[in-house]
Amino acid sequence: MLTRVDPRGLGGGRRNVGITFAMRARVCTTATARIKGDRSIRAVGRRDTKVMAATGGKKKLWGGRFSGETDPLMEKFNDSLHVDRRMAQEDCEGSMAYAKALAKANVIADSEADTLVEGLKQVAEEWAQGQFQVVSGDEDIHTANERRLSEIVGAVGGKLHTGRSRNDQVATDTRLWLYRQLLRTRECLQELIRIAADRAEREVDVVMPGFTHLQPAQTVRWSHWLLSHAAAWQRDDERLRDLLPRVARLPLGSGALAGNPFKVDRQFLAEELGFIGGVCPNSMDAVSDRDFVIETLFWGTMTSTHISRWAEDLIIYSSGQFGMVQCSDAYSTGSSLMPQKKNPDALELLRGKAGRCLGQLTGMIAVMKGTPTTYNKDFQEDKQALFDVVDTLLDCLQIASGCLATLKINPEKMRSGLSADMLATDLAEYLVRKGVPFRETHHMAGAAVKLAEDKSCQLSDLTVEDLKPICSLFEEDVSEVWSFDASAERRDTEGGTSSRSVLEQVQKLRTYLDNNCAN
Numbered sequence: 001m002l003t004r005v006d007p008r009g010l011g012g013g014r015r016n017v018g019i020t021f022a023m024r025a026r027v028c029t030t031a032t033a034r035i036k037g038d039r040s041i042r043a044v045g046r047r048d049t050k051v052m053a054a055t056g057g058k059k060k061l062w063g064g065r066f067s068g069e070t071d072p073l074m075e076k077f078n079d080s081l082h083v084d085r086r087m088a089q090e091d092c093e094g095s096m097a098y099a100k101a102l103a104k105a106n107v108i109a110d111s112e113a114d115t116l117v118e119g120l121k122q123v124a125e126e127w128a129q130g131q132f133q134v135v136s137g138d139e140d141i142h143t144a145n146e147r148r149l150s151e152i153v154g155a156v157g158g159k160l161h162t163g164r165s166r167n168d169q170v171a172t173d174t175r176l177w178l179y180r181q182l183l184r185t186r187e188c189l190q191e192l193i194r195i196a197a198d199r200a201e202r203e204v205d206v207v208m209p210g211f212t213h214l215q216p217a218q219t220v221r222w223s224h225w226l227l228s229h230a231a232a233w234q235r236d237d238e239r240l241r242d243l244l245p246r247v248a249r250l251p252l253g254s255g256a257l258a259g260n261p262f263k264v265d266r267q268f269l270a271e272e273l274g275f276i277g278g279v280c281p282n283s284m285d286a287v288s289d290r291d292f293v294i295e296t297l298f299w300g301t302m303t304s305t306h307i308s309r310w311a312e313d314l315i316i317y318s319s320g321q322f323g324m325v326q327c328s329d330a331y332s333t334g335s336s337l338m339p340q341k342k343n344p345d346a347l348e349l350l351r352g353k354a355g356r357c358l359g360q361l362t363g364m365i366a367v368m369k370g371t372p373t374t375y376n377k378d379f380q381e382d383k384q385a386l387f388d389v390v391d392t393l394l395d396c397l398q399i400a401s402g403c404l405a406t407l408k409i410n411p412e413k414m415r416s417g418l419s420a421d422m423l424a425t426d427l428a429e430y431l432v433r434k435g436v437p438f439r440e441t442h443h444m445a446g447a448a449v450k451l452a453e454d455k456s457c458q459l460s461d462l463t464v465e466d467l468k469p470i471c472s473l474f475e476e477d478v479s480e481v482w483s484f485d486a487s488a489e490r491r492d493t494e495g496g497t498s499s500r501s502v503l504e505q506v507q508k509l510r511t512y513l514d515n516n517c518a519n
Contacts, residue, residue: 075139078139079140080139080140080141080380080383081134081140081141081143081144083384084141084173085144086387087141087174087177088124088127088141088145089127089128090173090176090177090180091141091142091169091173092120092121092123092145093124093176093273094169094172094173094176094252094273095120095145096116096120096121097252097269097273098164098264099112099116099117099120100113100117100268100272101268101269102160102162102163102262102264104264105262105263105265107159107162107163107262107264108162115156116149116153116156116157116159116160118153119149119153120145120149122152123145123149126148132144132148133148140166140170141173142166142169142170142173162262163255163260163261163264164260165255165256165257167254167257167374167375168251168254168255168256168283168286168287169252170379171251171252171254171287171289172250172251172252172273174293174382174386175247175248175251176273176274176275178247178293178296178390179244179274179275181390181394182240182243182244182247182296183244183518185240185393185394186237186240186241186244186518188394188397188398188401189233189236189237189240189303189397190237190516190518191401192233192397192400192404193230193234193237193513194510195401195404195405196229196230196233196404197230197506197509197510197513199223199226200223200224200226200227200230200502200505200506201503203222203223203226204223204499204502204503205221205499206222206223206414207219207220207222207414207418207484208220208221208222208225208415208417208418209414209418209419210224210497214316216417216419218425218487219422219484219485219488219497220488220497222409223502223506224488224496224505225313227502227505227506227509229309229310229313230509231505232309232310233303233306234512236302236303236306237516239299239302240299241516243292243295243299244276244277245276245277246277246291246292247292247295248274248275248276248277249275249277249280249292250269250270250273250275250277250278251279251280251287251289252269252273253266253269253283254280254283254284254286254287255287256287256375257287257288257374257375258283258284260283266279267279284373284374285373285374287374287375288371288373288374288375290368290379290382293364293382293385293386294368296390297357297360297361297385297386298361300357300360300361300389300390300392300393301354301357301358301361301389303393303397304350304353304357304392304393304396305354307350307353307354307396307397307400308352308353308354310400311347311348311350311403312351314327314347314403315344315348315351318344322413322417323410323413324409324410324414324417325408326407326408326409326410327342327344327346327347327407328406328407328408330406331344331345331399331402331403332344332345332346333345346399346402349399350396350399350400353395353396356388357389357392360385360389361385361389363385364385367379367381418484419458420452420460420461420482421449421458422484422487423481423487424446424448424449424459426481426487426490427444427448427478427481428444428445430478431444431445431473431474435473436473441471444471451466451470460481460482464476464478
């Protein structure tokens, strides 16, 4: 028996790998025999047949054409039940609808359809109760469910797959599962938007520094900052709303690629399963299309990127140098070494998840780009990426909502972060209102900033006498420029940072949510 050092062990432990090497040896021996034309390859085939006979064989949905046993490693490599079992309910529901469609097309009797439906309900219940027993040969959710159905209802179970392929079956299951998950995800996204709108209304009087290039720029309202992220989340919701009908488009009835030979009513199937987008218009495209997966991965990447940028802002604002916000204990952790630390781990994890989603999107596009029409087994890789991104987004949206709902703000720290030089633009606009072209006032305000630096004072400490040499139009009323609240209020256009404008934005968001409710 061969052994080798396990590189995962720090203590130089060794593990038995005889089975692995034996399997490889068998594969290599078989391959060598094939290359040389050795008669021993036929012996391998006879040996495989004897093994199948001894074990009773594994009845597969596709096994009739094959006489040899599948290599055990290939069994594992090919199996997907450990992943697609998440779609057990959808697979049963799709099969129930298909049984009814077969009866409607007079392919099976109504009584047979009823038997199949009742059997499938039992299968679904076994999955729901955690009682479904997986057996050897259950390579995917479709095989497992059909095998169990036949055990329950007998030979009539073999009629269910008439005219249907796993190609259109898996596409149907995936779309049905995804549509339902996206509806739930959209509810969570809209809850996050709602929390932002509610806080923006309550805290509309709080002003803070606005930043460009992470440098203090102009006075804005805390509520305005909140709504800037809510606006991005609203676009995410709009994208998701537009995506849903494309996800909920029925491929069932397309067969392997050429269509269904028994004239099943695909419109009936779409209505039965709640596919709001109707039916896929071309059977070859229906089994080949994974756009809906890639679009979902893009949507997840874009949404998580928006959450990541929001989280990054709050990570900065919560740092000791800023101190403008504080995460609640529920969404923070400490240090194993430094007792004083309170780390914004929830926000950092939200930031990190965006990279994970991007990786899944990139990987899936790479999988698809070289596949020929129509179905290819490469597509089996879609579900791990899809499930991961959907799960990640569901978690991220709920964590983000919790963080935002419990976040504490420090209005005094926010105001103390404002400085008079942030009113330089207001100073230029003061002269604009007196008739001076903005390009000239921009230079004049810059000269005032330079003068304050030379005098080692704040811009607001400059007197009218200091400013007159720069422009004779400066008067005593220039003192009105040095109000941070007034600066925010002057930005009173639609979408601006005045209190009126911010409250208008809140109302627009609420109207949008009312008109586009995910429930």
